[in-house]
Amino acid sequence: MDGFLPAENGRRRTLKAPIGCVGTGLHSGRRVALTLRPGPAGTGIVFRRTDLGRDIPALFDRVVDTRLCTAIGDGDATISTIEHVMAALAGSGIDDAVVEVDGPEVPIMDGSAAPFLFLIDCAGIVTTAAPRLAIEVLRPVRIEEAGGAFAELLPGREPAFDIDLEIDFPNTAIGRQALALRLSPLAFREALADARTFTLAEDVARLRAVGLAQGGSLANAVVVDGPMVLNPGGLRRPDEFVRHKMLDVVGDLALAGAPIRGRFRGARSGHALNNRVLRALFADSTAWRMTGLPAMSEGLAATPVRAAAAPAIA
Numbered sequence: 001m002d003g004f005l006p007a008e009n010g011r012r013r014t015l016k017a018p019i020g021c022v023g024t025g026l027h028s029g030r031r032v033a034l035t036l037r038p039g040p041a042g043t044g045i046v047f048r049r050t051d052l053g054r055d056i057p058a059l060f061d062r063v064v065d066t067r068l069c070t071a072i073g074d075g076d077a078t079i080s081t082i083e084h085v086m087a088a089l090a091g092s093g094i095d096d097a098v099v100e101v102d103g104p105e106v107p108i109m110d111g112s113a114a115p116f117l118f119l120i121d122c123a124g125i126v127t128t129a130a131p132r133l134a135i136e137v138l139r140p141v142r143i144e145e146a147g148g149a150f151a152e153l154l155p156g157r158e159p160a161f162d163i164d165l166e167i168d169f170p171n172t173a174i175g176r177q178a179l180a181l182r183l184s185p186l187a188f189r190e191a192l193a194d195a196r197t198f199t200l201a202e203d204v205a206r207l208r209a210v211g212l213a214q215g216g217s218l219a220n221a222v223v224v225d226g227p228m229v230l231n232p233g234g235l236r237r238p239d240e241f242v243r244h245k246m247l248d249v250v251g252d253l254a255l256a257g258a259p260i261r262g263r264f265r266g267a268r269s270g271h272a273l274n275n276r277v278l279r280a281l282f283a284d285s286t287a288w289r290m291t292g293l294p295a296m297s298e299g300l301a302a303t304p305v306r307a308a309a310a311p312a313i314a
Contacts, residue, residue, distance in 0.1 A: 007221065010132045010292055012095040014038045017162035020100075021115065023107025026081055026197075026221070027069065029214030032084070032107040038117055039096035041130035044257055045089055047072065047079045048100045056097075058086060060255040068212065070252055081106045083271065084197075087251030088116035090259070091188030092125065095132060111196035111220040113247055117189060131292070134159075137262030139287040143276045149268035153276040153287075156262040159227040165246050166253030166267045172200065173224045177242035184251065192250065194236055195243035201225035249274055256281075 020035035039046060045058035054077040056062055064073035071080035082099075085106050089097055091113065099106075109115035142152035156162060166178040181187055199207075199216070200219060201223050207213040222240065223230040252274035253260060266273065281287050 011127045012041050012130040012132045012300075013093050013125050013127050014041070014093065014096040015120065016126045019119045019123040020245045021107065021109070021119060023109050023115075024215040024220075025103065025105035026108035026215050028103070028105045028106065030103055032105060033102045034107055035100040036085075036102060036116075036123060037098040038126075039098050041096055041128040043096050045086065045094075045096070045254070046098050047082065048098055049077050049079060049104075050100050050102045052077050052223045057257075058082065058255055059257050060275055060282070063255065063275045066275055068207075068271075070248075070255075070271045070275070072255075078104055079106065080104060081108060083248050083251035084109075084111075084113045085116045085251075086254045087188075087247050088113040088120060088193065090250055090254035091183070091185060091193065092117065092120050093185055093259075094120065094125065094129075095258075096128070103297070108197075108215060109220070110200075110268055112194050112244070113188075113192070113251070114194040117193045122197045132259075133290050133292060134259045134261045135256055135281075136289050136291045137260065137281070138289060139284070139285065139288065141277060141281045141287050143273055143280055145273065147268070149270075149273060151264070151266040151269040151273040153260070153277055153281055154263040154265065159261055161260050161261045163246055164265045165242060165249060165269070166261065167242050167245050168268060169200075169224075169241070171226070173227050173229050174198070175242045177239045179246055180238065181243045181246065188250065192243050192247045195247050196220070196222050196236070197244055198222035198224060198241055199232060245269075253278060 015036055017037045018035055018037045022033050025032050047056045056072050056074045062072040064078060065071040069081040073079050090131055137153045137155050140154045143242045144150045161183045164180045164296045181191055199221055220233045229235055252271055256278055
């Protein structure tokens with residue numbers, strides 16, 4: 001069972017101490033202060049708008065927008081671009097935490113989950129007395145879109161969470177890439193955490209014209225112009241694009257409210273499909289059940305599969 005080991009106690013985990021940072025919202029361009037705080041055992045991940053005094057649980061049915069990012073809301077209170085910090089928390093095995101922000105968007109930092117992982121490392125992690133449960137997938141659930149895009153959740157052969165993802169951006173430096181990975185703290189840290197968000201140069205002006213990507217720059221996103229990567233430092237890995245999309249899967253599926261035991265398969269999936277497949281899973285009470293979860297080991301299992309040749313990097 002590479003990536004997971006039998007639990008010695010199967011207990012929930014939270015942060016040892018609060019820790020914060022300041023950054024810029026990718027779409028709003030606003031300065032944002034974020035603080036990660038320990039959460040009471042059993043409460044899950046909760047986002048808090050400190051400027052409004054409102055709490056929003058990080059759950060799939062609180063998602064109010066999936067265009068270009070994942071946003072959750074409660075009435076007129078919303079928080080967007082939550083997927084990277086959610087991925088860092090899930091990838092670290094954090095079950096309970098409060099994420100405070102003083103505005104409507106999580107800071108983008110460098111466009112990856114690595115800065116949030118650094119904050120978690122600095123704060124430390126503690127195990128609580130509450131038992132750790134998981135959502136076991138019992139039957140396949142699949143969502144499809146025109147053009148061949150799909151996302152599905154399948155029963156797993158082992159008590160673990162496996163991800164198999166493929167992307168395809170023809171005629172660009174991105175190309176066709178695929179990756180298969182069994183999620184564990186070390187797998188997330190070494191294979192996914194530093195993969196940055198990306199966009200096409202042709203889309204930047206359009207996004208800014210409608211009030212989006214106001215805080216975007218080459219310091220927090222990979223920008224692709226045809227066969228070229230415009231960032232002076234190039235890519236962190238030749239397949240950074242599919243790794244970031246998989247990072248998004250981890251963050252979006254963390255909105256299930258508990259770790260998933262099973263398999264995720266997707267092709268050209270994004271925030272919308274990721275959320276829709278969770279909604280489909282929970283809409284069918286015969287497709288899942290709550291079960292005990294083995295403790296995550298520090299095993300790593302990340303395998304590029306069906307990957308296109310490494311693109312030329314400008």
